[in-house]
Amino acid sequence: MKKRWQNIIKLKWPAIFLMLVLIGWQSLSGFGIVPRLVLPTPLQVGRALCSEFGVLMGHARITLWEAFLGLSLGLFLSFVLAIAMERWEAVYEGLYPILVITQTIPVIAIAPLLVLWMGYGIAPKVTLVVLVCFFPVVVGLLDGFKTADRDAIHLLHAMGANRWQIMRHIKMPVAMPSFFAGLKIAVAYSFVGAVIAEWLGGNAGLGVYMTRVKKAYAFDKMFAVILLIILISLLLMGLTKMIERRVMRYRNIK
């Protein structure tokens, strides 16, 4: 309870600061210092968000679905690869440098290629999401496995445990904190990644909506969709944090 109050107090200053920025912004375009067409006022953005809410939600559903599919697939592949890399030294030695190098390729640069290969359907979007969320999760898991205590492994070995049991009862649980650190990044990337993939073509989704309002120079709608993307990203991060708390219940006890 006390903690909750402390959190609210901690939020006081950022909230005041944000209010000041919003008031400043409102007066900037409200008094015509900057043309309203280019920089809509916060009130206009709010109004656009309300009037377009139904349409935006329809698009958001598509984008969320792509992000969800990509993240699930990415998580599955990450676990398979991380476990294989932990199990076989040769796989680790062979793949780790390659994994790191692939991270220097800007994902946005290969997105058009994906569209050329896979068309305008859901496939290139999901693939792009898989690519962006893969790395932080694999690295999170691998780093986590390394924190396993040698003596704990000895103990399980003495009990007659096999490799999979050692993975299940020691390596996987101790990897959870570092896995969730990676997952939080992956979740944020996956949603924005799906939006970016949609810029390049498609029939629906927040990215597609963005390109449409851009062509119409509808700045208020542009700001509204950006605001929505921020809100959904925050929501997803919060959800991840909740799952993290649930999974690592032992960390929250006094």
Next chain:
Amino acid sequence: MKLQACRICQSYRGTPVIQDIDLEVDEGEVVSLLGPSGVGKTTLFNILSGIDTPDSGQVLVDGEDITGRAGRISYMLQKDLLFEYKTVVDNIALPLVIKGENKVTAREKALEHFEQFGLLGTDKLFPSQLSGGMRQRAALLRTYLFSHDVTLLDEPFSSLDAITKRQLHKWYLEIIHALQMATLLITHDIDEALRLSDRIYLMTGKPGRITDQVTIERNGKSGEAFETSPEFLAYKSRIIKALQC
């Protein structure tokens, strides 16, 4: 003979650590292995438990050669090694789960012993919520569930304060006689060895060898009566002398 070690030698990177270790533990017997730190006691336990394979020598349980084979002898390592992310009952049931029992029956079997080990009501807690003495009892119960046959305990009480240690010794003596477990325990505390064991092996030197053996006759005395007896002091001075050379 329950547990037997024959002429065990082990070295690390060419340096012999232990040499020609022979020892035996009889059915229901509590035997201590007493020696200074670094003499190779843990090294020997890693071999007896099957985690490591010795350069030469054999480990026998009930006459069967189990050298280098883990899973037969239960072993409590020097740290209590309770897993912070598992509840107390899941920690204790772990050896049964490893042996292939399903989680529910493993938990039930573990819970049957909670009262005897003074752990009632702690099953759903996490290890970080237990006191030092309780953690040690939980680790001991886990070790017991692992195998009722032979138990190796590496300095099981050394992390505890003097008072908790005494309480735990008293409880441990009762339980070990009730359960009739053959036990080999490492300690560097002479009083502890005298209090708990039927027989003491002394290990000294570099490489470590078994240099002496003391059988404790209590003549019907137990607890404080034995600890304040002249026999106790005689044993103690004999051991101190043996460890000095």
